[in-house]
Amino acid sequence: MEYYKSNHLTELEQSLPANYYFCDTHYRKEIETIWKNNWIYVCHKSRISRNLSFLTVQIADQNVIVLRDSKGDLRAYYNTCRHRGSVLCEQASGSINSRLLVCPYHQWSYSVDTGKLINVASFSENPRGFNRNNLSLFKVAIKEWCGLIFINLNGLAEWSVDNLFQKSPSVFANFPLEDMVCGHVWEKTIACNWKSFWENFNECLHCPNIHPELTDLVPMFSNRVINPKDLSSWEPKTEKSNPKFSGGLKFGAETWSTNGSAQGHKIKTLTKEDLSNGHVYISSWPSMFIGGYADHVRAVRVVPINSEKTMITAEWLFETSALNDDNYDIKNVIDFGCLIMEQDAKACELNQKGLKSEPYQNGFLMPEEYVIKTFHDWVRKELSQRQ
Numbered sequence: 001m002e003y004y005k006s007n008h009l010t011e012l013e014q015s016l017p018a019n020y021y022f023c024d025t026h027y028r029k030e031i032e033t034i035w036k037n038n039w040i041y042v043c044h045k046s047r048i049s050r051n052l053s054f055l056t057v058q059i060a061d062q063n064v065i066v067l068r069d070s071k072g073d074l075r076a077y078y079n080t081c082r083h084r085g086s087v088l089c090e091q092a093s094g095s096i097n098s099r100l101l102v103c104p105y106h107q108w109s110y111s112v113d114t115g116k117l118i119n120v121a122s123f124s125e126n127p128r129g130f131n132r133n134n135l136s137l138f139k140v141a142i143k144e145w146c147g148l149i150f151i152n153l154n155g156l157a158e159w160s161v162d163n164l165f166q167k168s169p170s171v172f173a174n175f176p177l178e179d180m181v182c183g184h185v186w187e188k189t190i191a192c193n194w195k196s197f198w199e200n201f202n203e204c205l206h207c208p209n210i211h212p213e214l215t216d217l218v219p220m221f222s223n224r225v226i227n228p229k230d231l232s233s234w235e236p237k238t239e240k241s242n243p244k245f246s247g248g249l250k251f252g253a254e255t256w257s258t259n260g261s262a263q264g265h266k267i268k269t270l271t272k273e274d275l276s277n278g279h280v281y282i283s284s285w286p287s288m289f290i291g292g293y294a295d296h297v298r299a300v301r302v303v304p305i306n307s308e309k310t311m312i313t314a315e316w317l318f319e320t321s322a323l324n325d326d327n328y329d330i331k332n333v334i335d336f337g338c339l340i341m342e343q344d345a346k347a348c349e350l351n352q353k354g355l356k357s358e359p360y361q362n363g364f365l366m367p368e369e370y371v372i373k374t375f376h377d378w379v380r381k382e383l384s385q386r387q
């Protein structure tokens, strides 16, 4: 029988050293190597769809304004005035009143389209050596893939969709990501290191005790695996196969929602096979994953605030036909997603609380935790390659 046991860890693997999860020196190293060189998810395009709308994003101690300029193009600038370094924009999101970004301190103003310094509010002539052409806003690289916006703090970073996700995004081929609209945003600061979030996301050993409702919806999770092929009792997915061994949602359930119903709004472009998957995921380390379901998509952004604080932002994307239908209750999917994310947040916080025990130097990975091993190898490689 074909199953993935070959992926299982057969040798005892050590987890990353305990101090990687709280030591500030190590944290700074991860920010410099990992977070300032990889493409970081900002938001779905529908959150800044109008010209001059903006959103600010905090990545560790760096703050970036991401906006749509007066022509509708995406731009990103460090949120810092070139005069004496004031923050330009304090709000998390909103709309700029004119084509100028005006510093709230002494009113230097910059073109939203080019970042060029346009006006200074000084009373007398500019000093010798002052050249406004040298005082544009600092630009940040920005790209979009299927309506998902990413930035990179390394201005020389290459954009490669092939390397953006940990596996091929083909499972999302039939999802109309570009045309979907964000119907709800949820944010939470979790008291854990950002890596703990990913470790928790990449295993299901915790599912039965941390997520009783999810384990009911996805019976395979009662086996504590993330892929049905991890099971020696794996069954290929058919209409009659037992979801406990073939994956997917329990009989009768259509989507990730409180009552399992897609309320008549299954995404029209999804095939029978897409729908039978029940849920699909792709991750872009270090900053995001998306989950695809019959009637919605959930994009989750992960950014570090400090070595022991991580900000999670979830966006729920819907087709406009669902959002415009008064009979479609988005709370049905949002409440379920929030319940699971709250449970995971609590688990990550539990994990963080125990890490400083002095005799604890590192943990160990069990056979099913092979994706965590892949993640750890990725972290180690990033740390060593980008020294």
Ligand code: FES
Binding pocket: 081, 082, 083, 084, 085, 086, 103, 104, 105, 106, 107, 108
């Ligand atoms: S710091 Fe922005 S205008 Fe002075």
Ligand SMILES: [Fe+2]
Binding pocket: 200, 201, 206, 207, 210, 211, 344
């Ligand atoms: Fe979980």
